[in-house]
Amino acid sequence: MNSIQAPFPATPSAAASAGTDLSPLQAVIFDWAGTLVDFGSVAPTQIFVEAFATFGITLTLAQARGPMGLSKWDHIHQLLQEASIAAQWQTAFGRSPTDADVDAIYARFMPMQIAKVGEFSAPIAGAPELLTWLRAQGLKVGSCSGYPREVLNQLLPQAAAAGIAPDHVVAGDELLAGGRPGPYMALANVLALGISDVRACVKVDDTVPGIEEGLNAGMWTVGLSLSGNEVGYSPEDFAQAPQAEVNARVAVAEAKLKKAGAHHVVRSVAELPAVLQQIAAVMRMGALA
Known part of the structure; x- marks a missing residue:
């Protein structure tokens, strides 16, 4: 072990x-x-996956880890610039992601992260x-x-x-x-x-x-x-x-x-x-x- x-x-x-x-x-x-x-x-990675999933967007754990270290708003923004994720957004919503979409995902992410972070302390x-x-x-x-x-x-x-x-x-x-x-x-x-x-x-x-x-x-x-x-x-x-x-x-x-x-x-x-x-x-x- x-x-x-x-x-x-x-x-x-x-x-x-x-x-x-x-x-x-x-x-x-x-x-x-x-x-x-x-x-x-583990805590931030899993919550990014779960937050994006509520918008119908699938992230792998590897994708979620990619921009780690940035502030969480910037992290979400960076993820939405990735071609495969941006393509999913285009398919789901008929347009490219915007800063307003980053705000929306961030608003969904925050309560989930607050609720979970103590489990990984x-x-x-x-x-x-x-x-x-x-x-x-x-x-x-x-x-x-x-x-x-x-x-x-x-x-x-x-x-x-x-x-x-x-x-x-x-x-x-x-x-x-x-x-x-x-x-x-x-x-x-x-x-x-x-x-x-x-x-x-x-x-x-x-x-x-x-x-x-x-x-x-x-x-x-x-x-x-x-x-x-x-x-x-x-x-x-x-x-x-x-x-x-x-x-x-x-x-x-x-x-x-x-x-x-x-x-x-x-x-x-x-x-x-x-x-x-x-x-x-x-x-x-x-x-x-």
């Missing part, structure tokens, strides 16, 4: 005894689904211990999401009860400047957390737009392959998947995230401490993001 382990000290005393030095890093800014919670980023293995460990090193913990604020308001209390409570949270619909792949949500964390240098921040994400967000903000970026959208296993599917299949999917995800510009790619946040130590070490030698 496949599983993820968290190979890092979970307490301040253990971290100190290990001689960890993360200076001059100041903050780590995380995505949510597929990064801190919801292994496989379980932390990814090692995530609560990681946040404890980061704070023991004196780092701030930021976060941002493609989820709208209404959805996050349902997710955050349940995640906090399970040990996932970043110092700051930015939702995908609350900045006038927009969302990913722009740098705005990441930079909003910088302002809120009082970070003095964006180059002392690490953006951690499982999607290409999330990696691009970090790069556009001038940060170090770490992509997550196995736990996130690009591999797309539910926890149950991952536990039973043949190792060769897992490795093949991970390889494809790693290549995609590296092509997007990620400085490092690991399987999940459980492997992040060693990467942060590598980044800190090269920074101390004068390297910049």
